[in-house]
Amino acid sequence: MSGRIEGKVALVTGGASGLGEAIVRRFVAEGAKVVIADIDATQGEALAAELGDAASFVRLDVTSEPAWLDALAEAGQRHGHLDVLVNNAGITTLGSIEALSLDGFRNMLDIDLIGVFLGCKHAIPLMKGRNASVINMASMCGIRANADLVGYNAAKAAVTMLTKSVALHYAREGYGMRCNSVHPGATHTPILDKVMAQAPDPQALYAGWVSGHPVGRLGKPEEIAAVCLYLATDESGFATGGEFVVDGGSSL
Numbered sequence: 001m002s003g004r005i006e007g008k009v010a011l012v013t014g015g016a017s018g019l020g021e022a023i024v025r026r027f028v029a030e031g032a033k034v035v036i037a038d039i040d041a042t043q044g045e046a047l048a049a050e051l052g053d054a055a056s057f058v059r060l061d062v063t064s065e066p067a068w069l070d071a072l073a074e075a076g077q078r079h080g081h082l083d084v085l086v087n088n089a090g091i092t093t094l095g096s097i098e099a100l101s102l103d104g105f106r107n108m109l110d111i112d113l114i115g116v117f118l119g120c121k122h123a124i125p126l127m128k129g130r131n132a133s134v135i136n137m138a139s140m141c142g143i144r145a146n147a148d149l150v151g152y153n154a155a156k157a158a159v160t161m162l163t164k165s166v167a168l169h170y171a172r173e174g175y176g177m178r179c180n181s182v183h184p185g186a187t188h189t190p191i192l193d194k195v196m197a198q199a200p201d202p203q204a205l206y207a208g209w210v211s212g213h214p215v216g217r218l219g220k221p222e223e224i225a226a227v228c229l230y231l232a233t234d235e236s237g238f239a240t241g242g243e244f245v246v247d248g249g250s251s252l
C-alpha cells in the first residue's frame with residue numbers, strides 16, 4: 001500500500017538518524033511532505049537533499065524554546081500547517097542512581113522530556129482543527145525499569161504520562177488533535193552503539209538486550225516507523241492517550 005498519508009505535512013524531530021530517519025523515509029514514501037528537525041545539520045541536510053522536494057531540513061535543538069518557535073515558524077511559512085508531529089529526538093545515558101551525575105540526569109530530562117513538552121505545546125497553532133496527530137517517542141524503558149537507566153527510565157515514564165495529559169487537553173479544547181506515545185524495545189540504531197560505548201563490556205550488554213526480548217532479536221527501525229505511520233493516518237482517528245508498545249515482548 002502507498003499514499004497512506006498523501007498530502008499530509010509532518011515534522012520529525014531527531015529525523016536525521018536512526019528511528020527518526022526511518023520514520024522520515026516511510027512518511028515520504030507514503031506521500032507526505034516532511035520537515036526533518038535535528039541538531040545534526042550535516043546528516044539532516046544530506047537526508048533532505050536525498051529525498052528531494054518531499055523533504056526539507058531545519059536545525060532544531062529540542063531543549064530550546066526559541067529554537068522550537070523558529071523551527072515551527074519556518075515549517076508554517078513553507079507549508080502553512082502541520083498534520084503530524086513526531087517528538088522523536090532523544091539520547092540515552094547509562095547510569096544508576098549512584099553513578100549518574102545531576103548534570104547527566106538534567107541533560108537527559110532536557111532532551112528526552114522537556115523537548116517533548118515544548119513540541120506538544122508550541123505546535124498547537126499549526127495543528128489545531130486538522131485531525132492532527134502528535135506522536136511522542138517513549139520507550140519500553142518508560143514501562144519497565146533498569147537499574148542502570150535511572151534517568152532514561154524517569155524521562156520516558158514522564159513522556160508516557162505527559163502524553164496522556166496532553167491528549168486530554170487537546171480533546172477537552174476540541175482541537176481535533178490526538179497525542180499518543182510509542183514504546184519501542186531495543187532497536188538497532190546509532191543510539192545503541194552510543195550506549196554500548198559507555199558500557200564496560202559492550203558485547204555482554206548487547207547479548208543481554210537480545211535475550212531480554214522474548215522474540216529473540218532486536219527491533220528494526222522500519223518496524224517502529226510502521227507504528228508511527230499508523231498513528232499518522234486517519235485510520236487511527238479514535239486513538240488518543242494510548243501507549244503503542246512495539247518491543248518484541250520485552251516489557252512483559
Ligand SMILES: NC(=O)c1ccc[n+]([C@@H]2O[C@H](COP(=O)([O-])OP(=O)(O)OC[C@H]3O[C@@H](n4cnc5c(N)ncnc54)[C@H](O)[C@@H]3O)[C@@H](O)[C@H]2O)c1
Pocket residue numbers: 013014015016017018019020037038039040060061062063088089090091092111137138139140183184185186187188189190191192
Ligand atoms: N533505538 C532504540 O533501541 C530505542 C528504543 C526505545 C526508544 N528509543 C527512542 O527513539 C528515539 C530515537 O532514537 P534513535 O535510536 O533513533 O537514536 P539516534 O541516536 O540514532 O537518533 C537520535 C537523533 O536525535 C537527534 N538529537 C539528539 N539530541 C537532540 C536535540 N537536543 N535536539 C534535536 N535533535 C537531537 C540526534 O542528532 C539524532 O539524529 C529516542 O527518543 C530514543 O530514546 C530508541
